[in-house]
Amino acid sequence: MIKLPRPHPQLKPKSAAILEELRHFESQNIVQTDADGRWPIVWQRAQGMKVWDADGAEYLDATAAFGVAAAGHANKSVVRAGRKQMGILLHAMGDVHPHAGKAALARRLSELTFGDPGLKGVPTGTGRGKTIFCNSGFEAVEAALKTACLATGKPDVIAFEGAYHGLGYGCLNATHRTFFRAPFESQLRGFAHFVPFPSTEDGAALSLEKITGLAKRHRVGALLFEPIQGRGGIRPPAKGFLSALRTLSTELGLLLVADEVYTGFGRTGDWFACQGEGIKPDIYCLGKALTGGFPMSACVGRAELMDHAWPLASGEAIHTSTFLGHPVGCAMALRQIGEIASRNLPKRARDLGNAAIAELRSVASNRPGVAAVRGRGLMIGVELQRRDTHGSSPIGMRVVKGLLNEGWIVLPEGEHAEVIAFTPPLIISKQQMKGFASSLARVLDRILSGLP
Ligand SMILES: Cc1ncc(COP(=O)(O)O)c(C=O)c1O
Known part of the structure; x- marks a missing residue:
C-alpha cells in the first residue's frame, strides 16, 4: 500500500486528506487546489438546495451542480425510483435485449419534444420524436451530428462563436473556445464553421448572412446552436434570432x-x-437535468428524420454503447420528469427567474463592477467588468471564491470567467434567491473596494 504524506493540519482536515489523495492519484489536470485549503470544497452529501462538505460545513448550491439537480439534489422520489430499479434490473443490453423503461422514456421524450403541435417551423407530419440514448451530454451532440451527416450526406456543420458542445473528438470540432481545442487541433478534422452568436438585431442579420454564405460555399448539413449559450457566458441571442x-x-x-x-x-x-x-428544431440534444444525477443523455430527432437517417437495425447497430438506455437512468429520468411536471418547475423557474433578474439588477445598478445581468428563467449571468478597480487582475474567480466563503456554491462562465452564473435547482426559495443577491452585493463591495 502506498503511504501518503500527512496533509497539513488545516481548518478542514478531512477535506484536506481527500484532496491530498486526489493530488496523488487523479490526473493533475482535473481539480485545481488552492494552497490555503479554501478551494475546492469536498462534497460529502447533498439534499435539495443544500450541500455539506467532508468536514460538515453547509452550503447552498447556486449551480444545481452543472444544472443537473433541477428538481433538487437527491430528490427523494427520484432516488427511490433509482433504488427500486437497481433491485430489479441493474443493467440490460442496450442495443440487443432492451427493457421496458427505455421504451417508456423514449415515448415520454417524444411527447415533451415533438409531441405538442402548433409551433412555428415544424414541417407537417411531425409530432413524434425518436431517441438515441447516450451517456453524457457531448455524446448526445455527437449522435446528432452523425444523424445530420447520415440524413443529408453533408459532413459540415455551422456552429457559433462562444459555443460549448462538450469535449469528445466529434463535438470538440463544434466547441469554439481555443483553450479546449488547441491542444488537440492536430487531431480534429475541422468540419465546423463558426459565425458570431448575435446579441443585437444588426448582429443577427450579419450572422444570418454569414450562414447563408457558408451554406453556399461548403457542404453543410446542420446548424448547431445553444438557445442560450451556457458556458460561453449565459448569453441569450438577439430577440427573434432563433425564429x-x-x-x-x-x-x-x-x-x-x-x-x-x-x-x-x-x-x-x-x-x-x-x-x-x-x-x-429538427433534433434536440438533452442531458444534465434529464435524470437528476445519473449519467445519461439523449438525442431526440423528428421521427421521419431519424428513420430517414438511420438504417433499420440488422443485428449490429452502427451507433451504440455498452450502457445505452441504462435501466437505472431511465427509471430516474421518468421520475425526474414527473417531478418537474407535477411541481410545475418550468413555471416556477420563469417566475422566480424574473424576480431574480430584478433583484440582481438592483445589486448591479449602483456597482460599477457589474457590466450586465442577463438570462431567462433560472439561467442567469452576472457579467463582471474583467478588471478590478486597479485595472489588473480578473475578478470573476475572486467573486466565486468570495461567495463560497459566504456559503454559496457558484461557477464562473465565459471565456475569461467573467460571468457569475446563477443556475440553482429550480426548487430554490424566494428567500434563498434574495439571500444570494445580498451575498453577491457584499462580496462585490469587498472586492471592488480593494479588500482581499
Ligand atoms: C450546452 C452543452 N452541451 C454539451 C455539454 C456537454 O455535456 P457533458 O459535459 O455532459 O458531456 C455541456 C456541458 O456543460 C453543455 O453546457
Missing part, C-alpha cells in the same frame, strides 16, 4: 440541431428553451 434561424435553416435545407443539454427540462422557464421562442 429567423429556424426559417433560414429550412430554406437552406440545413438540419437545425438544438443543444439543450444545459437549457433543457425547465431551466429557462419552459420545458425547452426552443419552446419559449416558439420554434422546434
Whole structure:
C-alpha cells in the first residue's frame, strides 16, 4: 500500500486528506487546489438546495451542480425510483435485449419534444420524436451530428462563436473556445464553421448572412446552436434570432440541431428553451437535468428524420454503447420528469427567474463592477467588468471564491470567467434567491473596494 504524506493540519482536515489523495492519484489536470485549503470544497452529501462538505460545513448550491439537480439534489422520489430499479434490473443490453423503461422514456421524450403541435417551423407530419440514448451530454451532440451527416450526406456543420458542445473528438470540432481545442487541433478534422452568436438585431442579420454564405460555399448539413449559450457566458441571442434561424435553416435545407443539454427540462422557464421562442428544431440534444444525477443523455430527432437517417437495425447497430438506455437512468429520468411536471418547475423557474433578474439588477445598478445581468428563467449571468478597480487582475474567480466563503456554491462562465452564473435547482426559495443577491452585493463591495 502506498503511504501518503500527512496533509497539513488545516481548518478542514478531512477535506484536506481527500484532496491530498486526489493530488496523488487523479490526473493533475482535473481539480485545481488552492494552497490555503479554501478551494475546492469536498462534497460529502447533498439534499435539495443544500450541500455539506467532508468536514460538515453547509452550503447552498447556486449551480444545481452543472444544472443537473433541477428538481433538487437527491430528490427523494427520484432516488427511490433509482433504488427500486437497481433491485430489479441493474443493467440490460442496450442495443440487443432492451427493457421496458427505455421504451417508456423514449415515448415520454417524444411527447415533451415533438409531441405538442402548433409551433412555428415544424414541417407537417411531425409530432413524434425518436431517441438515441447516450451517456453524457457531448455524446448526445455527437449522435446528432452523425444523424445530420447520415440524413443529408453533408459532413459540415455551422456552429457559433462562444459555443460549448462538450469535449469528445466529434463535438470538440463544434466547441469554439481555443483553450479546449488547441491542444488537440492536430487531431480534429475541422468540419465546423463558426459565425458570431448575435446579441443585437444588426448582429443577427450579419450572422444570418454569414450562414447563408457558408451554406453556399461548403457542404453543410446542420446548424448547431445553444438557445442560450451556457458556458460561453449565459448569453441569450438577439430577440427573434432563433425564429429567423429556424426559417433560414429550412430554406437552406440545413438540419437545425438544438443543444439543450444545459437549457433543457425547465431551466429557462419552459420545458425547452426552443419552446419559449416558439420554434422546434429538427433534433434536440438533452442531458444534465434529464435524470437528476445519473449519467445519461439523449438525442431526440423528428421521427421521419431519424428513420430517414438511420438504417433499420440488422443485428449490429452502427451507433451504440455498452450502457445505452441504462435501466437505472431511465427509471430516474421518468421520475425526474414527473417531478418537474407535477411541481410545475418550468413555471416556477420563469417566475422566480424574473424576480431574480430584478433583484440582481438592483445589486448591479449602483456597482460599477457589474457590466450586465442577463438570462431567462433560472439561467442567469452576472457579467463582471474583467478588471478590478486597479485595472489588473480578473475578478470573476475572486467573486466565486468570495461567495463560497459566504456559503454559496457558484461557477464562473465565459471565456475569461467573467460571468457569475446563477443556475440553482429550480426548487430554490424566494428567500434563498434574495439571500444570494445580498451575498453577491457584499462580496462585490469587498472586492471592488480593494479588500482581499
Ligand atoms: C450546452 C452543452 N452541451 C454539451 C455539454 C456537454 O455535456 P457533458 O459535459 O455532459 O458531456 C455541456 C456541458 O456543460 C453543455 O453546457
